[in-house]
Amino acid sequence: MSSIATPAAARAAELRRRGRFRPGDIVLHGLTLLASLAAVSLLVLIAWKITDQARPAIHDFGLRFLTTKTWDPGTRQVFGAAAFLFGTAVTSLGALLIAGPLSIAIALFLTELAPRWIRGPVGALVEMLAAVPSVVVGLWGILVMGPFVADHLEPFLHRTLGFIPLFRGDASIFGLLPAILVLTIMITPIVSSVSRELFIGVPRDLKEGALALGTTRWEMIRGLVFPYARSGIAAALILGLGRAVGEAIAVTQVIGGNVAIHWSLFQPGDTLASRIASQYQGASSAKQVSAIAYLAVILLCFSLVANIGAQAIVRRFAGRHPVAR
Amino acid sequence: MRKLTKLAVLVAAVGALGASASEASTGRTTGTLKGAGSSFVAPLVAQWQANYKSSEIQYNPIGSGGGIAAITSRTVDFGASDAPLSKDQFAACKGCVQIPWALSATAIPYNVPGLNGRLHLNAGVLADIYLGKVTNWNSPRVKALNRKLSLPDLKITPVYRSDNSGTSYNFTDYLAHASAEWKSKIGVGVNANWPAGIGAPKSNGVAAAVSQTKGAVGYVDVAYTLKNHLQFAAIQNKSGKWALPGLRGIKSAAALITKVPANGELSIVNPPKAAKYANAYPISTFTYVILPTKTSSAQELRRFVFWALTNGQQYGPRLLFVPIPKVVLSYSEKTLNKVKS
Numbered sequence: 001m002s003s004i005a006t007p008a009a010a011r012a013a014e015l016r017r018r019g020r021f022r023p024g025d026i027v028l029h030g031l032t033l034l035a036s037l038a039a040v041s042l043l044v045l046i047a048w049k050i051t052d053q054a055r056p057a058i059h060d061f062g063l064r065f066l067t068t069k070t071w072d073p074g075t076r077q078v079f080g081a082a083a084f085l086f087g088t089a090v091t092s093l094g095a096l097l098i099a100g101p102l103s104i105a106i107a108l109f110l111t112e113l114a115p116r117w118i119r120g121p122v123g124a125l126v127e128m129l130a131a132v133p134s135v136v137v138g139l140w141g142i143l144v145m146g147p148f149v150a151d152h153l154e155p156f157l158h159r160t161l162g163f164i165p166l167f168r169g170d171a172s173i174f175g176l177l178p179a180i181l182v183l184t185i186m187i188t189p190i191v192s193s194v195s196r197e198l199f200i201g202v203p204r205d206l207k208e209g210a211l212a213l214g215t216t217r218w219e220m221i222r223g224l225v226f227p228y229a230r231s232g233i234a235a236a237l238i239l240g241l242g243r244a245v246g247e248a249i250a251v252t253q254v255i256g257g258n259v260a261i262h263w264s265l266f267q268p269g270d271t272l273a274s275r276i277a278s279q280y281q282g283a284s285s286a287k288q289v290s291a292i293a294y295l296a297v298i299l300l301c302f303s304l305v306a307n308i309g310a311q312a313i314v315r316r317f318a319g320r321h322p323v324a325r
Numbered sequence: 326m327r328k329l330t331k332l333a334v335l336v337a338a339v340g341a342l343g344a345s346a347s348e349a350s351t352g353r354t355t356g357t358l359k360g361a362g363s364s365f366v367a368p369l370v371a372q373w374q375a376n377y378k379s380s381e382i383q384y385n386p387i388g389s390g391g392g393i394a395a396i397t398s399r400t401v402d403f404g405a406s407d408a409p410l411s412k413d414q415f416a417a418c419k420g421c422v423q424i425p426w427a428l429s430a431t432a433i434p435y436n437v438p439g440l441n442g443r444l445h446l447n448a449g450v451l452a453d454i455y456l457g458k459v460t461n462w463n464s465p466r467v468k469a470l471n472r473k474l475s476l477p478d479l480k481i482t483p484v485y486r487s488d489n490s491g492t493s494y495n496f497t498d499y500l501a502h503a504s505a506e507w508k509s510k511i512g513v514g515v516n517a518n519w520p521a522g523i524g525a526p527k528s529n530g531v532a533a534a535v536s537q538t539k540g541a542v543g544y545v546d547v548a549y550t551l552k553n554h555l556q557f558a559a560i561q562n563k564s565g566k567w568a569l570p571g572l573r574g575i576k577s578a579a580a581l582i583t584k585v586p587a588n589g590e591l592s593i594v595n596p597p598k599a600a601k602y603a604n605a606y607p608i609s610t611f612t613y614v615i616l617p618t619k620t621s622s623a624q625e626l627r628r629f630v631f632w633a634l635t636n637g638q639q640y641g642p643r644l645l646f647v648p649i650p651k652v653v654l655s656y657s658e659k660t661l662n663k664v665k666s
Binding site: 070073075076142143146147150170172173174175252253256257258259268270279281282283284285286287 | 387388389390391392393394406408411413414416417480482485487488489497509510511512513514515516517518519522523524525526530533534537538
């Protein structure tokens with residue numbers, strides 16, 4: 001055996017010894033192939049099924065659907081997605097705006113700043129937030145967070161930032177702002193735990209090297225940790241965005257299910273996913289069922305675009321990695 | 326990692342559809358009947374489950390919309406809905422019949438702090454509140470109906486069901502009967518293009534929204550309203566009397582039915598001015614069981630539903646369900662015979 005120098009040569013020798021028949025490898029290959037095919041075909045089947053259901057609505061409303069603000073399952077039977085596109089964009093971007101910095105701060109604290117004994121428990125607790133079922137988060141949103149938002153947070157925002165149209169209007173336990181806060185709670189664990197893994201992945205010798213050169217901790221983080229993890233953080237944020245866009249149940253419970261576009265975050269609205277969850281079952285007309293499937297097609301397309309965008313960002317950043325070079 | 330990210334995002338996006346489409350699979354055993362739907366009728370079905378001996382009854386109160394979806398895909402033996410099936414739903418269900426099997430009412434709970442008595446409302450004011458035209462509790466329109474109350478200067482927040490609901494059907498049916506504007510602009514249905522207010526899912530969502538929002542008014546089935554100790558309004562009927570959603574008021578409204586149409590659809594909202602309906606509570610409703618006309622468990626289903634329509638009605642009054650009138654019973658029995666194996 002000692003005469004074999006490289007692993008490749010070792011494998012070749014092994015092959016020669018056992019002949020061409022390798023049942024284990026063939027089974028492994030088959031199983032993994034089957035698993036990936038199953039995932040891909042499931043996605044294709046879902047996409048095909050909802051597009052098929054949406055066909056009458058796509059035919060009836062065409063692209064006007066995207067700019068129509070009305071959703072009338074009553075007498076007029078006119079459906080449009082504009083209000084839900086607006087609600088989805090506002091709530092998920094709002095949640096990302098709060099959860100992004102928050103999550104990165106949590107991850108930095110846990111990897112760079114916290115005493116060692118605190119890292120494990122706090123990290124585990126933050127991740128446990130992700131395990132809380134969305135319907136429970138929603139109920140908590142109505143019963144605990146809602147009254148706080150209506151009695152304290154919104155009046156406070158109105159007093160201090162009322163000159164911005166976003167923070168005008170009557171305080172309410174239902175609305176875009178409660179939905180943003182609920183989504184923030186739901187995406188923070190994901191973004192922070194992914195970021196934490198990224199920060200842990202920054203080589204220790206580089207960090208110590210930077211500190212040895214006399215940088216402060218913040219300079220080390222800004223100059224080394226962030227650039228090193230940049231593409232990963234972008235991917236983590238997109239992952240959080242996807243979660244926020246797709247979340248239905250908790251949003252339904254707190255957003256106030258209203259079809260409208262307005263500047264104030266205190267007003268009720270609705271999102272694509274929330275509308276699908278609340279009105280798919282028992283929709284009274286075939287046209288409404290089809291319009292809801294159309295919403296699902298839009299949601300699916302949006303996710304695809306977001307993913308392709310995320311990959312483009314990741315590739316771009318990865319291409320000019322300042323530290324790796 | 327990147328592939329996982331992609332998949333996770335996609336799964337999250339379609340998760341909502343997937344979750345609602347995946348009903349429990351059939352897995353039927355002899356002697357068990359599975360049902361799903363209306364949460365309105367659920368307390369009564371619970372009594373039936375406890376007292377019916379010939380089969381085991383399983384019932385999942387997922388809401389009328391869910392019940393219609395479940396029986397349409399035949400994942401249950403019977404569905405239950407407070408709203409009659411629409412034309413499209415009848416067509417999709419392929420050979421279903423709907424049978425009125427219980428009778429109750431929708432209450433109007435409200436949250437107006439510091440009132441020195443029960444709130445009184447009528448159809449016109451309720452319609453205008455939900456149309457967004459009456460917006461303050463101290464509006465002269467509300468004051469005119471509540472002379473003895475000191476109404477506060479407080480914004481009215483109407484609360485509606487954001488999911489598809491038989492209770493919404495009952496309520497919009499009532500408003501459409503009372504207000505021409507509601508009928509032409511909004512219409513009747515399990516959901517609507519609500520011009521004002523906030524939406525919350527399910528009965529418990531509406532109840533929570535009303536109890537947490539100062540100035541809110543909503544609509545929830547009467548059994549749920551009582552169980553959760555919500556304050557509810559007295560409603561003026563067409564005879565001019567103030568009615569509460571009690572047995573007497575519901576029974577009086579049900580006297581409106583003298584003949585049942587072929588499709589079984591009944592509406593007893595807002596009965597006209599007459600001595601017969603003097604005590605009628607104007608937001609009363611029948612609720613339906615939906616059965617497939619061709620099913621392998623036809624015999625057991627017929628036996629159970631017949632029992633529910635006859636012996637089973639005795640468990641109703643304690644839960645504010647009024648026994649169904651004779652004319653409806655004879656229609657229901659006749660229709661039940663269409664269910665064959």
